[in-house]
Amino acid sequence: MSYLLIKGGNVITGGKITKKDVLIKDEKIVDTDFSGEIPCGCKIIDANKKYVSAGFIDIHLHGGGGYDFMDCTKEAFCAISKTHLENGTTLLVPTAVSSTFENILNLIKTYKECIDECPNFYGIHLEGPYISKNQKGAHKEYLLHSPTNEEIDILLSEGNGVIKRITAAPELDNMEYFANKMKENGINLAIGHSDATSDVALKAFKDGFSHVTHLYSATPSVRKINQVVKAGVVEAAYLDDDVTVELIADGKHAAVDALRLAVKIKGTDKVALVTDALRPAGTDARESYLGEKIPENRVIIEDGVAKLPDRSTFAGSIATSSMLLERGVNHYGLSLTDTVKMITETPAKILGVENKGKIQNSFIADITIFDENYKIEKVILNGKIIK
CATH class of the missing domain: 3.20.20.140 (Metal-dependent hydrolases)
Structure with missing residues (x-):
């Protein structure tokens, strides 16, 4: 079991942009508005107000x-x-x-x-x-x-x-x-x-x-x-x-x-x-x-x-x-x-892919993080940091 937390990002989903934290467990998104105690051994990405979208x-x-x-x-x-x-x-x-x-x-x-x-x-x-x-x-x-x-x-x-x-x-x-x-x-x-x-x-x-x-x-x-x-x-x-x-x-x-x-x-x-x-x-x-x-x-x-x-x-x-x-x-x-x-x-x-394309609880954690100039900063595939 592994955890990954994306902190401080401007999350784009459902036609809105909202600053919040996203928690990933193994290959799935488990909390799109996380505010609890950070799990032991959790990796953390500081998005620092960058945009966070589905891959x-x-x-x-x-x-x-x-x-x-x-x-x-x-x-x-x-x-x-x-x-x-x-x-x-x-x-x-x-x-x-x-x-x-x-x-x-x-x-x-x-x-x-x-x-x-x-x-x-x-x-x-x-x-x-x-x-x-x-x-x-x-x-x-x-x-x-x-x-x-x-x-x-x-x-x-x-x-x-x-x-x-x-x-x-x-x-x-x-x-x-x-x-x-x-x-x-x-x-x-x-x-x-x-x-x-x-x-x-x-x-x-x-x-x-x-x-x-x-x-x-x-x-x-x-x-x-x-x-x-x-x-x-x-x-x-x-x-x-x-x-x-x-x-x-x-x-x-x-x-x-x-x-x-x-x-x-x-x-x-x-x-x-x-x-x-x-x-x-x-x-x-x-x-x-x-x-x-x-x-x-x-x-x-x-x-x-x-x-x-x-x-x-x-x-x-x-x-x-x-x-x-x-x-x-x-x-x-x-x-x-x-x-x-x-x-x-x-x-x-x-x-017809029902568990990808949105930052939503239970969806596969395919996520792209980019800055205000649309430069790709981080890529997450199946919950793993690729870039």
């Missing part, structure tokens, strides 16, 4: 620290885990970019081998290959296709308990069957990299889709199709009150007014902020790769964002969750409490 949760990121999950090595997985943990992310969902089916299965295999050494991982997110060629973004077109029944069966078998999220385009062939199977198996299915009109997207939400991946990025809005004005994925997400959305809040991918509009319409309960980070996150690299380290996957880092070499599209961000925190307040003009909620409590709900 950050990132439901969409591809890499960091110079590595990508598609490297499919234990070295890569552990380095990415460490990079984001040091930046306050205590729970993350390793995300695959569109690749061959063999590589996707290799990713699943590597995840299973590494999970004990990467305690801040929570399943896998497959972003592709079941996405639209018209909205491919930086994904390679030749890898994109509709799901086959054989692939669905293999994914559900090999990825049982491991695959937590899938981003797909509902307008593809066989997608209704795909959605039903994923829903049956408790997998969070998101519309993303999709050319769907609003009617297709709204039907998909009834068939099992419940989320939209990086809203405004490869998720079209109102446009003309054959001289007829059609609404798109964005409007469908706004119309369905149950649907959650994520936005890349790096200050590059989402325009200020667009992000603020999403928060105004959906509310902080339905909006998660994500990094969509690539391997250069947490480094000073000027060139890198999206996915496997092969020439065709090369990207450049320019103006604080990853781009394809021809500059035709963004390829992902170089952000960490600590950057989302700062950008949320300083760039997007959100309140600190709303920003924290959208990188803690809301993503936990989207993932």
Whole structure:
């Protein structure tokens, strides 16, 4: 039995900031307003008026620290885990970019081998290959296709308990069957990299889709199709009150007014902020790769964002969750409490994780402490001081 007391911090939870002490016993929070006798042998962190929040949760990121999950090595997985943990992310969902089916299965295999050494991982997110060629973004077109029944069966078998999220385009062939199977198996299915009109997207939400991946990025809005004005994925997400959305809040991918509009319409309960980070996150690299380290996957880092070499599209961000925190307040003009909620409590709900995302009694003690400049001072994971 071990105790840890966080003293004198400005605790952010439930939309409020309150100065109080938090007591942790083993891996759980046991008292969010402690004022009693300090237990014998208790370790003490003097937060000294710094902010104390639940650990950050990132439901969409591809890499960091110079590595990508598609490297499919234990070295890569552990380095990415460490990079984001040091930046306050205590729970993350390793995300695959569109690749061959063999590589996707290799990713699943590597995840299973590494999970004990990467305690801040929570399943896998497959972003592709079941996405639209018209909205491919930086994904390679030749890898994109509709799901086959054989692939669905293999994914559900090999990825049982491991695959937590899938981003797909509902307008593809066989997608209704795909959605039903994923829903049956408790997998969070998101519309993303999709050319769907609003009617297709709204039907998909009834068939099992419940989320939209990086809203405004490869998720079209109102446009003309054959001289007829059609609404798109964005409007469908706004119309369905149950649907959650994520936005890349790096200050590059989402325009200020667009992000603020999403928060105004959906509310902080339905909006998660994500990094969509690539391997250069947490480094000073000027060139890198999206996915496997092969020439065709090369990207450049320019103006604080990853781009394809021809500059035709963004390829992902170089952000960490600590950057989302700062950008949320300083760039997007959100309140600190709303920003924290959208990188803690809301993503936990989207993932269905019921004991993380808030500083609350009986919750797992995943905690991030940061100063007034949003610099990460301390990180606690499962009740243990990591940084």
